[in-house]
Amino acid sequence: MPVISELLTRSGGLPEASELQRRLLAGETLLAESANHLVQVVDVLESYGVVLDAYSRNLIYQAETQFLNPLPIFKYLDGDHSPAKIWRHLIHDRINFEYAEYCMRAMLWHGTGGLDAYLDSASFQASCREIIGHKTRRDPLLALLHPLFSEFLPELIRTAATTHALGQFWRVMSDLFLDLAAAERRGTVTSIEEVVVFIQAGLVAAAANPITYGVTIADRPFWVLPPEAGLTFLMDVAVPYVEAVFLRGTPFLGTVSFNAQARQIPDDQGDFAYGALYADPLPTMGAGIPPSLLMQDMYRHLPERLHAWYRSQGRGEGDVRVKICMSFQKAMFCVTNAAIRGTFPHALATGAPAERAANEAHAAAWAARLGKARTDCLDVMEDATEPFAEALAGQA
Amino acid sequence: MLSLLLLLPLVGFLLLLLWPGKPAPGLMRQVALVVLSLQVVWSVVVLLAFDPSRGGMQLSESLPWIPGLGLTYSLGVDGLSLPLVLINGALSLVAVICTRDISQRPRIYFALVLLISAAVNGAFLAQNLLLFLLFYELELIPLWLLISVWGGAGKAFAATKFLIFTAVSGILILAAFLALAVLRGSVDFSFLPVDGEQLALGSQLVLLAMLLVGFGIKIPLVPFHSWLPDAHTQASTPVSVLLAGVLLKLGTYGLLRFGLGLFPEAWAVMAPWLAIWAAISVLYGSLAAIVQRDMKRMVAYSSVGHMGSILLAAAAATPVSLLGAEFQMVSHGLISALLFLLVGIVYRKTGTRDLDVLRGLLNPEKGLPFTGTLMILGVMASAGMPGMAGFISEFLVFRGSVATFPAATLLCMVGSGLTAVYFLLLVNRVFFGRLAITPVNDPLRHSRLDVRLEPVAPRETIPATGLALAVVGLGLVPALLGHLSESTTTAMARGASLLQALLAGGVG
Numbered sequence: 001m002p003v004i005s006e007l008l009t010r011s012g013g014l015p016e017a018s019e020l021q022r023r024l025l026a027g028e029t030l031l032a033e034s035a036n037h038l039v040q041v042v043d044v045l046e047s048y049g050v051v052l053d054a055y056s057r058n059l060i061y062q063a064e065t066q067f068l069n070p071l072p073i074f075k076y077l078d079g080d081h082s083p084a085k086i087w088r089h090l091i092h093d094r095i096n097f098e099y100a101e102y103c104m105r106a107m108l109w110h111g112t113g114g115l116d117a118y119l120d121s122a123s124f125q126a127s128c129r130e131i132i133g134h135k136t137r138r139d140p141l142l143a144l145l146h147p148l149f150s151e152f153l154p155e156l157i158r159t160a161a162t163t164h165a166l167g168q169f170w171r172v173m174s175d176l177f178l179d180l181a182a183a184e185r186r187g188t189v190t191s192i193e194e195v196v197v198f199i200q201a202g203l204v205a206a207a208a209n210p211i212t213y214g215v216t217i218a219d220r221p222f223w224v225l226p227p228e229a230g231l232t233f234l235m236d237v238a239v240p241y242v243e244a245v246f247l248r249g250t251p252f253l254g255t256v257s258f259n260a261q262a263r264q265i266p267d268d269q270g271d272f273a274y275g276a277l278y279a280d281p282l283p284t285m286g287a288g289i290p291p292s293l294l295m296q297d298m299y300r301h302l303p304e305r306l307h308a309w310y311r312s313q314g315r316g317e318g319d320v321r322v323k324i325c326m327s328f329q330k331a332m333f334c335v336t337n338a339a340i341r342g343t344f345p346h347a348l349a350t351g352a353p354a355e356r357a358a359n360e361a362h363a364a365a366w367a368a369r370l371g372k373a374r375t376d377c378l379d380v381m382e383d384a385t386e387p388f389a390e391a392l393a394g395q396a
Numbered sequence: 397m398l399s400l401l402l403l404l405p406l407v408g409f410l411l412l413l414l415w416p417g418k419p420a421p422g423l424m425r426q427v428a429l430v431v432l433s434l435q436v437v438w439s440v441v442v443l444l445a446f447d448p449s450r451g452g453m454q455l456s457e458s459l460p461w462i463p464g465l466g467l468t469y470s471l472g473v474d475g476l477s478l479p480l481v482l483i484n485g486a487l488s489l490v491a492v493i494c495t496r497d498i499s500q501r502p503r504i505y506f507a508l509v510l511l512i513s514a515a516v517n518g519a520f521l522a523q524n525l526l527l528f529l530l531f532y533e534l535e536l537i538p539l540w541l542l543i544s545v546w547g548g549a550g551k552a553f554a555a556t557k558f559l560i561f562t563a564v565s566g567i568l569i570l571a572a573f574l575a576l577a578v579l580r581g582s583v584d585f586s587f588l589p590v591d592g593e594q595l596a597l598g599s600q601l602v603l604l605a606m607l608l609v610g611f612g613i614k615i616p617l618v619p620f621h622s623w624l625p626d627a628h629t630q631a632s633t634p635v636s637v638l639l640a641g642v643l644l645k646l647g648t649y650g651l652l653r654f655g656l657g658l659f660p661e662a663w664a665v666m667a668p669w670l671a672i673w674a675a676i677s678v679l680y681g682s683l684a685a686i687v688q689r690d691m692k693r694m695v696a697y698s699s700v701g702h703m704g705s706i707l708l709a710a711a712a713a714t715p716v717s718l719l720g721a722e723f724q725m726v727s728h729g730l731i732s733a734l735l736f737l738l739v740g741i742v743y744r745k746t747g748t749r750d751l752d753v754l755r756g757l758l759n760p761e762k763g764l765p766f767t768g769t770l771m772i773l774g775v776m777a778s779a780g781m782p783g784m785a786g787f788i789s790e791f792l793v794f795r796g797s798v799a800t801f802p803a804a805t806l807l808c809m810v811g812s813g814l815t816a817v818y819f820l821l822l823v824n825r826v827f828f829g830r831l832a833i834t835p836v837n838d839p840l841r842h843s844r845l846d847v848r849l850e851p852v853a854p855r856e857t858i859p860a861t862g863l864a865l866a867v868v869g870l871g872l873v874p875a876l877l878g879h880l881s882e883s884t885t886t887a888m889a890r891g892a893s894l895l896q897a898l899l900a901g902g903v904g
Contacts, residue, residue, distance in 0.1 A: 283759070315762065315851050318761065319761040
């Protein structure tokens, strides 16, 4: 047997957790600085921004107009019931809104942060009772269902609340990513460092945005997430979202199936590591796995600059979704990087030993979690830079 | 008419050798392609001229060559040889199609492939024992060269082993034929069955034993099989296709034609032992395949197993079992050629055939998904999945043999079931799971995440796709082949059973 060719397999960088901690404390970016990385991150985030815009609109549409609808058959049509729209839906010429729902359910299931705490509070239960009482008087099906399954409708309302909150979160992120792409094109963002700073600034600016959600039933308005709950963008939605989708994820419907009975998944939900930062970009059998759905959606909206580069790499169009996923992971490390920077307890340049220790603990906690992630995407691939430099030169 | 089946590839062989100047390898390949395409077309013409309802030899041609030696140039075709002639043309064509980028001595390479094709056709069509032997030996040297010049790293050892084994095979067969002539007291080398009046049963048994060992090496049967895995491992993909698809069939053809055909009395006596031998061969081949780590060796051992069942069918010598033997020869030719082609593609793309190294090649984006799909189809056919050629042949073999040799047939069925075991092991390891090309003891295997395999171009899978279609086609419409061979195999079985009845009567 001949020795395995080095060309066939690439050894990933896999930086150690200590290296990640050092980068965080030194104010360096997690993702290595390179022109290639910049374009991958910016362009993939631009297509992600377009997709998030559609996800966000649909989630808000679902939460507002399909509220307490136990059979929401047309929930993906955004209210457009024209034959052409239905036909495009049937032949799958559409955005995979299932992925957005999957993220919503991951958030609902992992249930961290202020939103989840509010969904379990007494005031939420009181408003549920009020809403259900008002709704069941007009809806015989729900009037029949509610006494039989008393937890069903409150759970639907929790789902709708999470759906709306995620829709609001993505509204902000979509605009942020599209602005980032515009800034890069204007020349105001020219490096990975500036990308992280741009995203951090966007997150900080939106941090205190209130998250509210109201519905109208038979001309009477109700609050599901009232302003008095005091839910805010960053701590109550963004952080739980990162926790649920980037980090923990779900051990099913992914690239690899795990068998809980064989104890292949951790007992503690908090130890889960199946999120986007840990996802294997290679689809392993099976159709419709959620990361593939997102890659397919982004593929439909790829900027031509990035698409042209993908065509020049690997198998061209043949493995384009894998390449999108790899770029997407780089981009998500930038977003995570911005979130970590934004949540450092003290300024990095601080001289006080206690503050430095607090910062180190914060960085160490993150580094320990990220150390197991797909950090092999963080380093520059030498052979990938050359064609991209040419592609950039060709465009200049 | 039949002579053209020999002349076409022979003329091609000479044309390539005598081509003036230094022609490009692509041109050589095209010449071989044209010649073999003509051969396939002419085989089809013979097929159309053939009357399947008649049992005996047809389209015979005869020309005295060296009458003093009893050597006549006499050709004929029947339902036993015609399918093999067809498959020889088709697989030779496939072998040339899948030969790409040959840099080393392309002229000789393609010439030798044509020579083998001519010799194999000659052996299948010969109606004279010496003529058969001439062609049987004629394919030996080209194949030895194909392995020893265009083979892998250990080609010298494998080619020499192949040469020694098959030379012994040829010597034994020649000795048997000569002894037959001497004992019969005539230099008539035609295919006339020997009966007890011409030759005592003891002498018949000795001669038959020589033939059995001679052809047993070629088939190969355990314990004469050890040359085959080595030869396959070192041979290039097209040569493996020829070797498994066509050349092994010379052994089983010889067994049926000369073992059963020349010595029906002795055959009837030895049949129970042959059935046991078949069961041992099938079980050994299958069990050995399970422990292989090299995909090609695994397919080679599976050949040993599947060819063993032809011996079982020949031993039973019922109309159904002999038809099953014919089916098994054709379907094994198609399926093993398909599997070797696919293993060749995997090897070309990954540089390895090691089951401990390859994982998840079915990956739709970065693996070899279509190759993997065809591989799954191929192993399903080999394991005898209904709807494909393997099922028909194994069903006929077992159905035809179970009444005569129930124990041996049951053991062979176990061996056939083991096919599913080793091929599922292969498919599970190599094609399912997360794509990876790393040895399990590689300390960096968890960080070697990005695998870069070249995609398989559609044209590279055309021959394999054609074979896969043939495998499914034969499985869905087995009547095509059955119609062609049934009269011949029934006549052969009738002859055998008549003699068995006579023997039984004589003893009783």
